[in-house]
Amino acid sequence: MTSAQVSGTEGYASEAEQLFQRYESIGAAENHRHVLHLIPKAPARVLDIGSGRDAAWFASFGHRVIAVEPTDALRIPAMARHPSPLIEWLDDSLPDLVRLRARGETFDLVMLTAVWMHLDQTQRQYAMPNLASLIGSGGTITMTIRHGPVPPARRMFEIPAEETIALAQAHGLRCVLNVASESRQERNRAAGITWTNLAFVKADASGSFSR
Numbered sequence: 001m002t003s004a005q006v007s008g009t010e011g012y013a014s015e016a017e018q019l020f021q022r023y024e025s026i027g028a029a030e031n032h033r034h035v036l037h038l039i040p041k042a043p044a045r046v047l048d049i050g051s052g053r054d055a056a057w058f059a060s061f062g063h064r065v066i067a068v069e070p071t072d073a074l075r076i077p078a079m080a081r082h083p084s085p086l087i088e089w090l091d092d093s094l095p096d097l098v099r100l101r102a103r104g105e106t107f108d109l110v111m112l113t114a115v116w117m118h119l120d121q122t123q124r125q126y127a128m129p130n131l132a133s134l135i136g137s138g139g140t141i142t143m144t145i146r147h148g149p150v151p152p153a154r155r156m157f158e159i160p161a162e163e164t165i166a167l168a169q170a171h172g173l174r175c176v177l178n179v180a181s182e183s184r185q186e187r188n189r190a191a192g193i194t195w196t197n198l199a200f201v202k203a204d205a206s207g208s209f210s211r
């Protein structure tokens with residue numbers, strides 16, 4: 001299967017050059033200001049799904065990163081821009097994450113920034129248990145979900161925060177963050193785009209939540 005056929009990636013390859021430059025110009029720390037307190041301080045195992053700039057940001061703190069990105073035209077330049085031995089790039093996709101899950105690894109942090117709204121409801125229902133299986137006990141999943149007008153040729157869905165919170169809860173994940181925010185990018189703010197920032201934690205071995 002070519003990356004152009006991965007559901008959710010519609011519209012990315014044809015605009016990849018401009019999008020890559022734009023995503024690289026966004027400051028990761030500022031972009032993730034709502035979840036900075038949830039990012040492990042000591043070197044940890046991080047999975048970034050729909051990746052790019054953030055893989056390099058995590059690696060700069062000593063985290064080992066698996067960067068999943070199904071769009072070749074975004075993943076290949078990102079690999080060239082961020083050649084770190086701490087980052088492994090993987091051509092894989094939600095909802096199944098077949099290649100990643102075949103490895104049987106778990107992560108301390110799984111991040112999906114501006115990705116979840118590319119999945120339809122059925123795909124989200126398949127994806128959530130897969131995500132839950134990828135974090136160890138005490139692990140965290142963060143998501144940002146975009147709202148507002150959909151760019152031409154892209155595939156996006158309007159997802160209420162409550163739906164994702166209920167879905168996560170059904171798979172043993174407790175919501176620890178639910179914050180609505182404005183867009184940081186001027187052009188997106190002007191277009192009326194807003195964001196939901198969510199984070200979930202998994203119960204530890206004793207069945208309790210560490211946060």
Ligand SMILES: C[S@@+](CC[C@H](N)C(=O)[O-])C[C@H]1O[C@@H](n2cnc3c(N)ncnc32)[C@H](O)[C@@H]1O
Binds near residue numbers: 009113
């Ligand atoms: C808006 S971009 C965000 C990229 C990056 N997280 C950032 O914040 O700059 C959305 C990304 O999700 C990826 N994507 C789309 N559908 C996907 C799927 N089914 N599985 C994994 N990634 C997907 C796209 O290829 C694209 O890189």
